[in-house]
Amino acid sequence: MRTLSFVFGLVLTATPLAVPSPASAAAGWTVSGPGGGVSARLALDDAGRLSFGVDRQGAPVLAPAPIGITTAGTDLSTGLTLAGRSSRTVRERYTRTTGKQLERDVTLAESTFAFTGAGGARLDVIVRVSAEGAAYRYVLPAGGTVTGEASSWTLPADAPAWLLPYNPNYENVRVQTTAGSAAAGDYGFPSLFQVGANYALLTESDVDGRYDGARLTHAAGSGAYRIVLADPGITATGPLATPWRVAVVGDLATVTSSMLTDDLAPPSRLTDTSWVRPGMVAWSWLSEHSSPSDPVRQKQYIDFAARNGWPYVLIDEGWNAAWVPEVVRYARARGVDVLLWLHWTSLDTDQERDTLLPRFRSWGVAGVKVDFMDSDSQDRFRWYDDILAATAAQHLMINFHGATIPRGIQRTWPHVMTLEAIRGAEQFRTRAATNTMFPYTRNVVGGMDYTPVTWAVTDRDTTDAHEVALALVYESGWTHLADRPETYEAHPEALRTLSRLPTVWDETRLLTGAPGRETVVARRHDDRWYVGGISAVAAHTVAAPLGFLGGGRYLAETLRDGDHGLVRESRIVRRGDTLEVPEPANGGFVTVLCAYTGAATCDRPVRRVPATTLTLDPSTTDVHPGGSVTVEAAFTLPAGGPITGVKLAARAPQGWTVRGPAVADSGMRGGDTLRGTWTFTAGAGVPTGATELPVAAEFTFAGDPGSPDTPGKRPVHVEEVVRALVPPADPSGTPAVSDLPFLTESNGYGPVERDRSNGESAAGDGNPITIRGTAYPKGLGMHAPGEVTVWLGGACTRFSAQVGVDDEVAQSGSVDFRVLGDDRELASSGVRRSADPAAPLTADVSGVRILTLRVTDGGDGKNFDHADWADARLSCGS
Known part of the structure; x- marks a missing residue:
């Protein structure tokens, strides 16, 4: 991720103004963006209150509206005096991994206005303006607890508006209204308004844990929209720079292609984004x-x-x-x-x-x-x-x-x-x-x-x-x-x-449209353009100018609605032509434009990975702490190819070591096999239970077109594992199953409980195990579908339990209890229901290494299926 910020022409004009009182004579300042198309106006009235407005091409888009901030100790929305101003030019150059424009190079004019308030409290207001809009933020050099903002925006009451009634997941239905007639209440960002021939999109940028997210609030009949914070107080330790209050202004093409919100955000925190793939x-x-x-x-x-x-x-x-x-x-x-x-x-x-x-x-x-x-x-x-x-x-x-x-x-x-x-x-x-x-x-x-x-x-x-x-x-x-x-x-x-x-x-342009009616957008990726349209109006023919194309001829391949389903059609076009697509009511289309070479389609090959196999011997094993297992791997390309840059290697899980080199082959063809051998050793302190010992092959393949979003090759990763069990000590005597370590466990709701019923979703929230009024001090509480596995190591001969649905359920449950030894069913209870008494369930487990206790839902869903393995015990050797 390349991110560069440049600052040009730093001009410090922070000359203190000798003003004897907190209030000052009315004053105003303008910050003009590159080219002068957009300018911001900051003003201070006789009472020391600030206002902020935005003009475009000399005409007001956002009329001056009050701004300011309050803290627990000071009201910095009034009684302010200017202490100085400094200006600079900021150039932001950065590369994105996602978005409508991956390479960004933008210039912004910036001015910092220093104010003092009651008791000498300091407030800086930083204003930035680009060709796409204007923004401001507050800086509190002394920090403190922010209790609110006076920040606001003013629109003409009759300005058309497209607003989102606020909720914190931003999933309400967006409404079309006007600035004044919108219902009283809160509205979420971004909010769009039309002012004459211009549009203003209001939002914010650079919000993180030093602050909170804001929204707009509005009183019925007014064109004023005020900033409201999510919290009653925001605490900062040390100097605080608030988020930017952002207004994207311009025509619809400017608004839709704007990246001002990103331009104002902090640079990338990542130096390597090679692993990021859309x-x-x-x-x-x-x-x-x-x-x-x-x-x-x-x-x-x-x-x-x-x-x-x-x-x-x-x-x-x-x-x-x-x-x-x-x-x-x-x-x-x-x-x-x-x-x-x-x-x-x-x-x-x-x-x-x-x-x-x-x-x-x-x-x-x-x-x-x-x-x-x-x-x-x-x-x-x-x-x-x-x-x-x-x-x-x-x-x-x-x-x-x-x-x-x-x-x-x-x-x-x-x-x-x-x-x-x-x-x-x-x-x-x-x-x-x-x-x-x-x-x-x-x-x-x-x-x-x-x-x-x-x-x-x-x-x-x-x-x-x-x-x-x-x-x-x-x-x-x-x-x-x-x-x-x-x-x-x-x-x-x-x-x-x-x-x-x-x-x-790489590039995005709005070709035509209006909010709530139609959108036709052109997007470029590498050397080809994609034009997409969606409509909310009656049947008509879209006319999209193709002035964005380069020289030469292009094949335009369009998918659209036909009389009997989707149809595809093609034509040859040049720069300056108009793409005409018939659309039914609420229709749409997609057009792909590629350089015309005589081919009948713009289609590129779809990335399909060659089939390979990776086998490991052994595939399962038991390894005691300090013990080892040698694994032989064979990676095969059965047919096709070639595949290139093949590497086969083993990886040790935590607590293990592995010996043996990676093996490689620059290219494999159909029928070729690459082999390797590694020895995995379990450390003395590895925990008991199941562990996976992975071996993986990686390769690229000839003819790989890459993904549409990622140039070059994406290595294919083929991995298999040896399923190794680090067993606990063999059980002895007549242990309760609830006292043994679980190798694995799963449960239909919450965790499996030891010596308690299943209860609810939290661990340990069950009740004493009770079946038809009889309580049992030992056992397992499960919820179908669920199971546990425990290690027997061939040391036990018999399993026994009393099984049933726990009395804690409010409605009837139904459960089938099953006992498995080394994945072979040894016994089952049949379906047990809440009204049934506890049923004895026994199984001969002679020679069994791993015992599985499984509950299923009885065939009618898992609701209320609280399954008890009451007094579950084993008979084992000494």
Whole structure:
């Protein structure tokens, strides 16, 4: 990540003004942006109150409105005097990993105004102006506790407005109104207003844990919108620079392409972003909510993504740590990376982050989707600071759902691929009129995870081409396509387009449109242009000028709505031509423009990874602390190829060592095998339980086109593991199972409880084990589906328990109890219900190494299935 900031012509004019009283004569100052098109006006009235306004091309867009800040000790919104002014020119040059313009070079004029207030309190107001708008922030050199801001904006009461009634996840329905007639209440950023021929987009930038997120509040009938903070008080230790109060001003083309919010944000915190890769994501939760809990179904999504060159699959709520590592290995061998969903409270402590994030990385997970933050408080922004640093340290990309809006976060933290903060397709009600507002509002300030292209959403008034075009018109570093593989394959022309769309852009231009009516946008990626249109108006023909093209002829390949479904058509165009596309009501289209070479299509090959195999011998083993196992690996390319840069190596898990060199081959062809041998040794202090000993091959392959977003080669990672068990001591006597260490455990709700019923979701919250009025001091409390495994080592002969549904359930549950030895069923109870008494369950476990106690839901779902293994015991040798 390259980020450079330049400061030119620093002019210090901080000459103190000799003013005997806090109030001063009215004064005003102008800060003009490069070219003079946009200027900011800062004024001080006779009472020492500040106001701020913005002009464009000499005409007011935002009339002067009160600004200022209050702290617990001082009111710095009145009684101010100017102490001095300094000015400079700031040039920002940086490269983004995501967004509508990857390379940015912008110049801003900056002036710092120093004021003093009551008791000599100091307040600096910094104003920055670019060709795209103006912004200001406060600096409190002495810090303190901020209790509020007087910051505000003033619009003409009749100014058309596109506003979002505020809630902290920014998922309310955006409304079209006017500045004055908008309902009284709070509105979320960004807010768009039209003033004559100009537009003003109001938002903020550079918010982190030193402050909180703001919103606008409005009184009915007024054109005034005042800043309201999320917290009653914001405490700063030492000097405090507040977030920027930002107004993007200009025509709609200026607003939609603006990056002013990013220009004002801090530079990248990352020096290496080579591991950050945007791209298309297959996501199953919206179209089939239960699928994230099904590893077989997730592999089907992975196969679909691999066939179509999509680099990611997101496994949402419901995944299980017991099977995720194997699914990740399956995906990576096919050139697909896995993303995992988490509730934010799973990562809200240092301990959780230090435990879970390295574990995900060790599995090979590429990134996480974190959900339900639902707050703009300072505490929550401090959490954002922590999670951003922690995920970056583990090279895990991140997507924030149930989140606040972007405020320059994707410049500062380039591994943020996208954020929700939008009423997207997962609300299951799609309207063209609101879809056409988002490109001019929410999506201006950063990646927007709308989860588009969903035939699963049946309550929509959009056409099929409109749905496909959302993947282009909306910018998101990760674009989560939210329908089933079978649905996309039933729309082959849509899938053909989606499998070749980039998700990051070198350049973006609005060609035509208006909020709530239509959007036609052109985006460039490398040497080709993509034009996408969505409509919320009656049937018409779109006329998009192609003046942005370079010289020569281009093939324009368009996907649009036809009379009987999606159709594809082509024509040859030149710079200066007009692209004309017929659209039905609420329709859309996607056009790809590539240099015309005589080919009939702009399609490029889809990235498909050659099939390989990696076998390990042994595949399972027992290793005692201090012991070793020698593993032989064979990596084979059965057919096809060639593959290049092949490397085969072993990796030692924590507490283990591995001996043996990596082996390599510069190229392999069909039928070739690469072999290696390694010896893994368990350290004396390794914990008991299951461990995976990984061996992996990495390679590139000839003809790999790369992904649409990543130039060059993405190595393919093929990994298999030896499943090693570090066993505890063999049990002896007649131990209770609840007193033995668990090798593995899983549970349908909360953890498995020892000597208590399942209870609720927390550990230790169960009750005494009770079945039909009989209490048992020992046993296991489970919730179907669940199981535990324990080590017997062949030392035991008999298992016994009293099984049943615990009395704590409020309604009838049903559970089937099963006893397995070394994965072979030894005994089962049949379905036991709440009304049934405890039933004896015994099994001969002679020679069994690993005992599994499993409960299933009885075939009618898991509700109220609190399963008790009462007085579960073993008979073992001495």
